[in-house]
Amino acid sequence: MACLPSAPPHRPLHAVPRPPCLSQDSVAIQDPCVRVSPVLAPHSVSGEKPETETHCADRTPRPVSATTNNKPGPKLASGPKRVQGKKPAKTVTGRRETVEEVPPLSFIQPIVFFASLTTTTEHYANVLLEDLRVAAQERANPENRERGLLPPQIHDISYVDFDDFFTTVPKPPTTSPGTRYVYCILIPSYNIDTVLNTFLSHLDETHHDFRVDTAPLSQLAGYSVFGFGDKEEWPTEEEGFCFQAKEVDRWMAKLTGRKRAYPLGMGDVKSDPETSLKEWSRGLQDTLVDILESGGLGEGVPGSGDAVESDEEDLEDEDESKSPKNTMVDLEDIQMNGDSAGPLPIDFTTIGKAISAEPTAKEMVPTTSPTYAALTKQGYTIVGSHSGVKICRWTKSALRGRGSCYKYSFYGIKSHLCMEATPSLSCSNKCIFCWRHGTNPVGTTWRWKVDSPELIFKGVKEGHYKKIQMLKGVPGVRAERFAEAMRIRHCALSLVGEPIFYPHINRFLEMLHREHISSFMVCNAQHPDQLEALHRVTQLYVSIDASNRESLRKIDRPLHRDFWERFQRCLDILREKRHFQRTVFRLTLVKGFNVEDEIIGYANLVEKALPGLIEVKGVTYCGTSTSAGAGLTMKNVPFYEEVSAFVVALNKELQRRGLKYGIAAEHAHSCCILLASERFHVNGKWHTRIDYDRFFELLEREKLDGTSFTPEDYMRETEEWALFGRGGFNPDDERVYRKGRDPDARARKAREILGIEPASWPASNPPS
Numbered sequence: 039m040a041c042l043p044s045a046p047p048h049r050p051l052h053a054v055p056r057p058p059c060l061s062q063d064s065v066a067i068q069d070p071c072v073r074v075s076p077v078l079a080p081h082s083v084s085g086e087k088p089e090t091e092t093h094c095a096d097r098t099p100r101p102v103s104a105t106t107n108n109k110p111g112p113k114l115a116s117g118p119k120r121v122q123g124k125k126p127a128k129t130v131t132g133r134r135e136t137v138e139e140v141p142p143l144s145f146i147q148p149i150v151f152f153a154s155l156t157t158t159t160e161h162y163a164n165v166l167l168e169d170l171r172v173a174a175q176e177r178a179n180p181e182n183r184e185r186g187l188l189p190p191q192i193h194d195i196s197y198v199d200f201d202d203f204f205t206t207v208p209k210p211p212t213t214s215p216g217t218r219y220v221y222c223i224l225i226p227s228y229n230i231d232t233v234l235n236t237f238l239s240h241l242d243e244t245h246h247d248f249r250v251d252t253a254p255l256s257q258l259a260g261y262s263v264f265g266f267g268d269k270e271e272w273p274t275e276e277e278g279f280c281f282q283a284k285e286v287d288r289w290m291a292k293l294t295g296r297k298r299a300y301p302l303g304m305g306d307v308k309s310d311p312e313t314s315l316k317e318w319s320r321g322l323q324d325t326l327v328d329i330l331e332s333g334g335l336g337e338g339v340p341g342s343g344d345a346v347e348s349d350e351e352d353l354e355d356e357d358e359s360k361s362p363k364n365t366m367v368d369l370e371d372i373q374m375n376g377d378s379a380g381p382l383p384i385d386f387t388t389i390g391k392a393i394s395a396e397p398t399a400k401e402m403v404p405t406t407s408p409t410y411a412a413l414t415k416q417g418y419t420i421v422g423s424h425s426g427v428k429i430c431r432w433t434k435s436a437l438r439g440r441g442s443c444y445k446y447s448f449y450g451i452k453s454h455l456c457m458e459a460t461p462s463l464s465c466s467n468k469c470i471f472c473w474r475h476g477t478n479p480v481g482t483t484w485r486w487k488v489d490s491p492e493l494i495f496k497g498v499k500e501g502h503y504k505k506i507q508m509l510k511g512v513p514g515v516r517a518e519r520f521a522e523a524m525r526i527r528h529c530a531l532s533l534v535g536e537p538i539f540y541p542h543i544n545r546f547l548e549m550l551h552r553e554h555i556s557s558f559m560v561c562n563a564q565h566p567d568q569l570e571a572l573h574r575v576t577q578l579y580v581s582i583d584a585s586n587r588e589s590l591r592k593i594d595r596p597l598h599r600d601f602w603e604r605f606q607r608c609l610d611i612l613r614e615k616r617h618f619q620r621t622v623f624r625l626t627l628v629k630g631f632n633v634e635d636e637i638i639g640y641a642n643l644v645e646k647a648l649p650g651l652i653e654v655k656g657v658t659y660c661g662t663s664t665s666a667g668a669g670l671t672m673k674n675v676p677f678y679e680e681v682s683a684f685v686v687a688l689n690k691e692l693q694r695r696g697l698k699y700g701i702a703a704e705h706a707h708s709c710c711i712l713l714a715s716e717r718f719h720v721n722g723k724w725h726t727r728i729d730y731d732r733f734f735e736l737l738e739r740e741k742l743d744g745t746s747f748t749p750e751d752y753m754r755e756t757e758e759w760a761l762f763g764r765g766g767f768n769p770d771d772e773r774v775y776r777k778g779r780d781p782d783a784r785a786r787k788a789r790e791i792l793g794i795e796p797a798s799w800p801a802s803n804p805p806s
């Protein structure tokens with residue numbers, strides 16, 4: 039039985055010491071029930087305020103209105119006052135650091151702030167306080183008194199002077215100038231006038247006050263916000279769930295100069311807020327350790343906590359549109375130019391020939407090569423010498439609740455649980471629309487050093503998690519999704535290059551499956567022997583970039599002379615595999631290249647391979663010099679209605695031939711439509727989704743006693759909103775469109791043109 043980690047990897051807090059200035063007595067005041075004023079803190083802050091100490095036992099639940107009125111109002115800044123902060127300078131990472139020389143970080147002092155009208159948040163603030171106190175105590179290391187995590191302080195926002203904490207940052211004690219504060223802010227939301235409005239006004243005014251420096255709280259080591267709300271009354275964020283926590287989070291991003299240490303967390307008081315809080319607290323503690331180890335929040339990614347919150351942020355993958363123009367490395371050319379120093383080329387597709395990792399073999403992508411520089415610049419993490427991993431833009435989108443890629447609509451893959459990787463950056467085609475062409479190596483043979491699957495598996499996971507970690511400060515990322523993302527559930531082997539080029543691909547797949555990570559394998563239909571030898575994957579793709587030899591040659595620009603024969607053999611193999619594998623044709627439509635007059639040709643290919651599913655997608659314009667050189671412009675990108683028309687025509691042709699297919703689902707946002715075999719149409723309903731748990735159950739049973747299984751054994755019903763004609767956007771996600779783009783409108787227009795009316799069109803009777 040495969041070992042399945044039950045929770046996201048949780049790094050234990052490192053042993054951390056008590057600071058020299060902190061006596062046992064002072065620790066004792068960290069009773070979770072005690073609110074401390076700055077002077078009571080283990081490292082008391084320099085704002086010389088009179089001590090205020092309140093025990094929670096003294097506080098009885100207060101009716102909302104009475105509480106609001108009875109609470110002493112926070113002191114507001116009176117009269118013009120120049121805030122003496124140092125102008126923070128912008129660093130390369132975009133983060134603002136003060137110009138003043140800051141002593142190196144020695145201690146992290148968490149401060150829990152809360153506001154509470156009916157004591158719910160107060161209760162949980164004390165739960166968090168206790169969590170942090172235990173963490174600090176458990177990790178105290180008497181050996182190292184120079185650095186560590188301090189017991190937390192707690193403050194009721196209603197009683198603090200905002201100027202002391204939210205206009206400037208408390209000064210560290212003179213005995214320990216390297217102490218940095220982390221604000222942990224817990225607040226409820228009220229759509230009536232409460233102290234929260236006063237607090238929010240203060241943050242707003244401070245940000246807009248010309249007398250106050252930009253980012254006056256940039257001296258903080260970080261901050262994070264957790265909100266409490268009521269999902270029964272305010273079911274979604276759009277309807278106001280935790281809206282004030284979101285606002286505090288945004289203001290704090292501005293005031294700290296992008297120092298969101300951990301994503302905004304939210305708890306529903308009507309379900310199980312404590313679990314959500316504990317999960318957030320755990321993530322926060324990990325971040326405190328990171329800060330202690332690295333001295334700061336790290337690089338983050340562009341957009342992390344950006345003061346100009348990125349509602350209108352361009353969701354397209356910038357990296358991809360910035361493919362370097364002059365870094366083409368064609369290893370095939372190198373070979374032709376007489377690179378005789380390397381090992382003898384072995385056509386790895388010739389099965390049976392041993393593929394040995396020659397000790398003298400060269401690395402495919404050495405760290406010193408321009409290819410390495412180009413790929414890393416585009417955001418790839420290169421693992422070993424020939425593998426890569428990259429976060430796709432949909433992963434970021436899903437972390438922010440703005441929707442997953444089409445694979446969620448069609449197959450139920452949540453993008454924030456998906457890792458995009460490849461064990462071979464090299465490919466044997468030079469497709470005109472490939473984003474990466476010009477930066478990845480190409481070749482027909484494997485003649486490089488071979489890394490072990492163990493090294494690759496460990497490396498891609500680490501690279502993926504590291505990239506996810508970097509997204510924790512991005513505005514809109516939600517704590518629970520962030521925590522979920524720290525457990526990879528899917529792997530798309532389709533990043534760049536040809537994954538089955540890697541000689542130990544089957545061992546690599548086994549490692550994925552052992553950790554219950556599903557595998558979507560995309561092949562270029564050029565390596566029939568390897569395809570035949572490929573073990574079971576969750577879903578097996580071949581790219582079908584054209585319907586005839588000439589078109590394929592023009593589009594894929596294959597390196598193999600017998601490319602068409604290889605392509606045909608791959609289709610035969612796919613036909614065999616369809617009995618026990620989910621097989622998919624992936625068609626990328628390029629207007630002017632492979633669309634016009636090719637319906638009959640594509641239908642022939644379908645008839646030959648009988649794939650379970652056919653994904654049809656409009657090409658995305660990548661604007662590389664290579665594609666431009668091949669004559670590809672924006673004009674070659676089909677409109678959604680053109681893709682729809684193509685799919686309807688193909689479906690008609692398949693039905694005319696008596697092939698049982700139908701149009702199952704769509705994702706208008708990605709200009710992608712799914713045709714499916716009627717094998718996936720059960721009881722009048724499409725079942726294109728995958729039951730991943732069932733897949734692993736079946737796989738394990740097969741391993742154990744040889745019981746084979748079929749694609750039908752692990753299919754699940756397609757969601758209503760994903761069916762063709764419904765647009766394919768998950769209604770639970772927030773819709774954020776780029777200017778001038780509305781996928782729903784596209785889908786509507788397509789339906790109008792084609793005369794399709796979804797309402798009168800039951801899933802059991804898709805149009806032909």
Ligand SMILES: Cc1cc2nc3c(=O)[nH]c(=O)nc-3n(C[C@H](O)[C@H](O)[C@H](O)COP(=O)(O)O)c2cc1C
Pocket residue numbers: 102153154155156157158159160226227228229230266267268269272278279280281307
């Ligand atoms: C008058 C009133 C207005 C509220 N408005 C919202 C709201 O707009 N959004 C939300 O998510 N929860 C709202 N809530 C729910 C509270 O935020 C929730 O009950 C919270 O746990 C209260 O925390 P407290 O006991 O610490 O004050 C409201 C509750 C009341 C009584």
Ligand code: SF4
Pocket residue numbers: 430431432433443444445451452453454456457458530
């Ligand atoms: S399937 Fe591809 S696009 Fe979708 S989330 Fe995974 S890597 Fe990203």
